[in-house]
Amino acid sequence: MATVADVTVHEGHWIGGERISSPADFDDVSPIDGQVIARVARGGAEEAAAAVSAAERAFPAWSRTTREERARLLHAIADGVEKRLERLAIVETTDNGALLRSHLRGVMPRVAHNFRFFADWLLRLGRDDFETRGHRNHVSWDPAGVCALITPWNAPLMLATWKIAPALAAGNTVVLKPAEWSPLTASLLADITAEAGLPDGVFNVVQGYGEEVGAPLVADPRVRRISFTGSVPTARHIAAAAAPNLTPLSLELGGKSPLIVFADADLDLAVDLAVEQYDNAGQVCLAGTRLLVQEEISAEFTERFLARAAALRQGDPRDLATDIGPQIHAEHFARIDGFVRRAVEAGATPLIGGGPNTDLGGLYYRPTLFTGVAADSEIVNEEVFGPVLTLQTFRTEEQAVEMANSTEFGLAATLVTGSPESAGRVAARLVAGTVWVNCFFVRDLRAPFGGARQSGMGREGGDWSFDFYCDVKNTVFAPGGWNG
Template sequence: MTGHIATVAGVAVDTRHWIGGRRVASAATFTDVSPIDGSVLAEIARGTAVEADAAVAAAKAAFPAWAATSREERARLLHAIADGVEKRLEDLAIVETHDNGALLRSHRRGVMPRVAHNFRFFADWLLDLGHDDFETRGHTNHVSWDPAGPCVLITPWNAPLMLATWKVAPALAAGNTVVLKPAEWSPLTASLLADIAAAAGLPDGVLNVVQGLGAEIGDALTSHNDVRRISFTGSVPTAARIAASAAPALTPLSLELGGKSPLLVFADADLDLAVDLAVEQYDNAGQVCLAATRLLVEESVAEEFTRRFVAKASGIRQGDPRDEATGIGPNIHERQVAKIDGFVQRALASGARAVLGGGPNAELGGLYYRPTLLTDVAQDSEIVQEEVFGPVLTLQTFTNEDEAVALANDTRFGLAATVATGDRERAERVTARLVAGTVWVNCFFVRDLQAPFGGSRQSGVGREGGTWSFDFYCDLKNTVTAPTGWAGRG
């Protein structure tokens, strides 16, 4: 590392904030460590209320001109950013793999192309955004989406750039300015995004990136009176603190939070498909909010399902995420690994049985946790009720449809659910009764940006995606015009 530039596998990353179109240093820094091998990647500018105020001020100053920019020009610039992402796709993939430990092949083939798609989708959706005028007793109603103002976007570490741009793209498309605060465990690609946006010609102050610890900079952002929208993805406790911070100013919130999603496997399902879906829940070392970590399997096929699952999951290669052959990499941080193992060891001490895994990978050391499946777990146990956010699944059985639905809905969460069945009518009955923002039937993780996304219960507040994103990032206005009176005074 030289000065404010960190070199990550040959890619230069500026470690300072991006505020008002220029790089800004802080008096202090925090250390960013790679989960792959524990090596220090960078010393990152550690923002405080000072940098938070500066970023919000820059966003506020840039807002009037950006809000007045035509839809066509905003869309053009979003496409230009997407072009920049595609040109630097390899750099982004390499840096993010080193920063959060997710598979390099996934970043190359799926995640970073999705980052570019986020910008293109919302640019195109903006140009078609509208509502047909309608009449009320001869009066014309016209609905419009007006830019709201500066937005604070707080993003997680498990898919840093993809989830950041899921928020940044619609916020910018809507005509808002943005202050992006990435997670302190994986901040590097947010800094690269600032470079890409600037190179694309985005005006100064329209996108700002501030880094730091949530406890030191977060409240200054979320309590700021000049902020008009806050979008957060993360944990329930942090969301509660953000909501309390935003309450005095009545700042609207969009919260995408945790999950404890079920995978319901009925006896009439294609068991090979069901096993594939279940093993897929280990994706990203289990660090996926949507993951169906509770396997609910009909009793008559549970033994065969478990046998096939263990056989398939045992074949997953764990190791360096930069290796094309690796199927599961490390977890993000030593604190996260300790949390995961704490859940598992307490479950085992309470009578659960590990039919797969059950602890860290002793051969690899570091932050590598073995894919784990626990059986003999009680419905009211911690391991069934609380989000682990690691490669840990539980398996329970049911005897009929009603019991399956009751078990599936018996948590405080409601983010997603997956159903495996060969009976279309059963699928319709069961999905209608499940409490979840997204339900997949005989598939998993198929997401279209035009669909609403969010959670029920403590899995979140609000929906984003397609027009729902613009509904959140805008002030909706209805203008009612009388049919007469245009002649004025005689």
């Protein structure tokens, strides 16, 4: 047991309705001050296999529960999240360094919403029967089995429950492997599911490092679905492990998204949206890190952007007045700094930032904006996943589209324009799973979510989630009466 911000957190795995320890553990370090806040059970192949076994045993009964009962339990989990909202928020802030105000106002309420949404969607899931030469076709969604869910550290509980909620709603059992840099709210969620009455083994949590516990988990032939959010290199390892078993995958990977500002845009809005890309210290896969600004307004845009960015307050994320907190981990901090240093060596000019915040020390990295970047440079084409943006200019709509589509990623894009016609033309040509026009980060669970190219494969959300987490079946009934 660990005490984090006066909240008691179990450090063991959650397997088959029991807390399980491991022979070894690992230090969970807060990025705020570098202090060890928990010593978490370090799982391996044995724990991965035990969790899959527990999930497999629980699957037959859980898969046969009625939709109404599954929906009731998901709502009970949401109730438990809301009851503990402040505790979840402070633990996650301490664990991963994201802003407490964001956790309180948006992130943790969204966790509860994830469960409620998929509970309600389950009850309306279905399509009208249709006829083929007098035969009746009936489409159904059958639970697939054990789902292995591997989730990232930048919004640990919210991103995990985007996967957990539909997987459970579909009638599957779950083995969650949370990121080792931010595992604690997954442990708290296990307590919440038990209190809500979720049967033992339906939801399991195995903790540890990807190569030790994640690798045997995704290679287990008993796993019927794998959903992963994280880096492209890790996704390649997961896909290779899943291939011998032909396990279906849903992969939401990195991004290098463009934020395109046309000359007819509302500049105040454009600047607000651009500065918003520093949210969560830049550790957001959807962030529009490539600012593409039409030439005739680039000088004014830059001046306004620098003024707004200078007003951002960096510091302790537990302070509700803070705008930017620390990076998650020393390893990630060094990675960001490496990108910045190489960009400077390649001739890029940092208009702001360009290095660590030496006033704060630790893992605080200054918000950075580069100009003078080459189109083929690393800083333009590779995901930094930190508070680092680039600014490039374009002349024409055609050039803007060409620049926007020039990387290997295709997760999201943002357009700022005063012309509906231009917005429609450009959005239609962008390679992206999500395009925002004059807005950013509006996410409705009814909509499909995922990426193109190296940003992933598959879509989740609404019916798309159930299509992935289920075996979709069509039953064809012959016309006429029945004998007997």
